[in-house]
Amino acid sequence: MIDGTHTPIEKEITDFIGEPAKGAWVRLRQFLKENYDIVPEMIFDKKHGWDVRYRKSGKTLVTLTPEKGAIRILIVLGRKESEKALSMRNELSPKMYKLIENTKQLHDGRWLWIRLFQIKDAGDVEKLLPLKRKPKKT
Numbered sequence: 001m002i003d004g005t006h007t008p009i010e011k012e013i014t015d016f017i018g019e020p021a022k023g024a025w026v027r028l029r030q031f032l033k034e035n036y037d038i039v040p041e042m043i044f045d046k047k048h049g050w051d052v053r054y055r056k057s058g059k060t061l062v063t064l065t066p067e068k069g070a071i072r073i074l075i076v077l078g079r080k081e082s083e084k085a086l087s088m089r090n091e092l093s094p095k096m097y098k099l100i101e102n103t104k105q106l107h108d109g110r111w112l113w114i115r116l117f118q119i120k121d122a123g124d125v126e127k128l129l130p131l132k133r134k135p136k137k138t
Contacts, residue, residue: 001049001066007042008050013066021070023119028064028071031126035135036061048072061133062125071116073125076109081131088127096124 001008001016010029014022029052032038038054038061045051054061065072077085077100085092085100092100096114103110116122129135 004044004046007044013050013052016068017066017071018069020118021067021116024116024122025064025066025071027119027122028073028116028125031122032062032129035129036133037136056133059133062129067115069117073112073114073116075112075114075125075128075132077112077128077131078109079105082110084131085128091127092124096128 001013008016014025017025029040032040032054036054036056038056040052040054043051043053048065050066052064052066054063060076063074065074082100082105086097089097099112099114100110103112112128114125116125
């Protein structure tokens, strides 16, 4: 995933991630496809390798980075979004709530770096994304 000359295909990404984190990748990608009209873009970063970024109208919803055995997620919550997330104590896992609570609110948002290791970890991310952008109506 660190070869900038070769854009990986989905199977290469999921094979690289491996079990059980691959399940979280597949689940999140499906959630994003079903709920948002955003074409994901592959971007290469020399430090981290390939990322899949979901961005529309110049605003990034989420960035997914495949890792060996995990997925790294970046969600940046603005001040109002952070307040909403902090009001979701009973809906989020204690681990996710603690991460939000302990991440400093900067002028441009609260940068949440989330690592997912298994499919059940994706649920918290699915709850946070609608705070940033409303899902499309079905």
